[in-house]
Amino acid sequence: MLNRTTEYDAIVVGSGVSGGWAAKELTEKGLKVLILERGVELQHGIDYLGEHAPDWKIPFNGKPNREVETEDYPIQSKNYAFSEATKHFYNNDRKNPYIRHDEKPFDWFRADVVGGRSLLWGRQVYRLSKQDFEANEVENIEIPWPVTYDEIAPWYSYVEKYVGVSGQAEGLKQLPDSEFLPPMEMYALEKTVKQRLAEKEPKIPMTIGRVAILTKNHNGRAACHYCGPCQRGCSTGSYFSSHSSTLPAARATGNLTLRANSVVEELVYDKDTGRVSEVRVIDAQTGERLSFSAKIFFMCASTIGTAQVLLNSKSESFPDGLANSSGTLGKYLMDHMLTGGGIGVFLDDMDSYHYGNRPNGIYIPRFRNLDGQDEDADFIRGYGYQGSALRLGWISKINEKGFGAKLKETLRKPGINVFAISGFLECLPQASNRVTVDPTRLDRFGIPQVSVKFDWSENEYKMQADVNTQADRIMKAAGAVYIINQESEHMTDNPVGGSGIHEMGTARMGDDPATSVLNKHNQAHDVANLFITDGSFMTSSSCVNPSLTYMAFTARACDYAVKQLAAGKI
């Protein structure tokens, strides 16, 4: 039984970073919008169950709930943000399985609530650079981006002004400045490291992290109160999430309908009109089957979720999945390899401490292969480091020998001063890194499960070695008295694909419909009323955190789509 309902102007699938933006932009332009979100309803503030809970209120005083993690969240619990205070945001891996291959493993981190991963993201925001957009073309890797930095730059500004990005302008061509709110302060040791790098390694810049957290009141949202664990949710809306920002804006127009518990099964293609005509949905709680129609459809379900829906949307016209005449849908899955780096122990600034919990670190932008290929580099592209100074506390001293007052004294005081950095590596697109669906393995809704195969390329492995070499160079220049290089551990224990939680690229954009799914406006080459604005569209991955780019392209695509609608072209 199919229950057909009212027509909307636009349907947005997913309510995370991209879906929230699509809903805001489209409703503000006057469209009646329906968001379909497979996760459960969640209300801003009210459902942040772990917010501001002290350690002694959390089950096991914060030790992980191992039984639940093993049974229900074996993948999700690998995420640093997963705890008893956040687990209600996460996907239950047992109830919602996907096909993971031991020889080409991929960890798929998913939220299962309205707002998606905008609740859980790391909130770091960086623009891609001109070099990033040109790299594929210059190096003849896969296909060129159809969009230039200059084309997207105004849209970066547009979303940044709304989001509120704290950071320091540096004038670096490899890391274009955003529209900034005041930067957060560095720790004393970070200031020391920055100064020594400027003296000894002037080509290695360091800046405070650029972060979607408010350092002053902004757009009706309160400045950060520096409580610390953002991932538990923020009822003052001080970090950007769909709940704090885009969904309230969309609701304020009176044009938004949001339907939670709505698992999208497929998009239905009408070959007579050459358009998507409706979306088929299963209610996750009641099992009811529903159908909704609209003029335009925005897929914002995350790159794997979107690929799954489109690959499952088979028709006579598109036997291999909707909008897949190129055969590239589901291919070229990318992530960032988070690996390597170093930890330096310092004797500097031991008489300095901090007040408040800074939800941010420092950033060392890419400095390799900037002006053509570095002579000593056997890889292309580059990486950035994210890091922080840290005064180690009692947890890191828990295994001290001894008993009594002396032990207590050691444990209660701030410990050694370390500066730690870890690499975020660009990942090249490869056709073999691929999302498919398996009609022989159905989920609890009867939908073919998604299968993900992923492996790093030779380039990433070569870069990984360099990440450790250069981290050593940085720590020496910075004056570390002892360096723990993560090389040995990380070279033998490679990160699993997906663990960067920056998965992207399964419906890439390009000028040539034969080799790409989307055109430069995030519009499917094959289907004029279908837009994809989550990470799927990424033609290359850069090495910077991608969410800001998804926001900018989403806003731009909405602008284009509405103009096309008005012109009668869709």
Place this chain on the structure above:
Amino acid sequence: MKRREFLECAALIVGGMSAAQTGLALTQEQKVYLASAPDYISRAANLFSVEQRFLIDNFCEIIIPQTDTPGAIRAGVPKFIELMVAEWLNDEERSIFLTGLESIPVYTAKEFGKGITDLSQAEMLEILESLEDAASNDPWYGFGNMEGAFGEKHKSPFICQLKELTIWGFFTSEVGSKQVLRYNPMPMEFKGDIPLEDEDSAWAGKML
């Protein structure tokens, strides 16, 4: 009215409409506001015998004693340990812990020729020190070991379990956080570079 209670009331008022429209997401069972929940150690524990409780009380107070600030007993650490051993340790770990604990009276009788209630504090400390000496090669004591006593790959001996649970329970307790460490859940501002005096404690909050 506390902020959390206010939010809960607000949820009921505002939720009247939205709950009917959308169906509230989380079941009542799931909807526990941790900030207003009872302390973890307020749960009932019934694993240890009177004799075992006597030993745990004494041992954890020797590990983290009362000084000019409260020690482990005042912070409720014995209860934390009993709860964790009962419901957080897996069978293998629990067996290590309980075997370790049960060996103490036997050891005491053999080494000191008396029962545990007759032990002096110095003798109690001697027992712990001899356990630590015997375990000193365990990876738990390794520099930079962050896996702890309850790792997937390695299970540490009783003394490491006891110390880890004591220290964890103490510095995540309300007493330990507020009276030994410094607790400030709502700093309102961030300063990255302020003077640290010799006697200053670290900030509480294990997440940080």
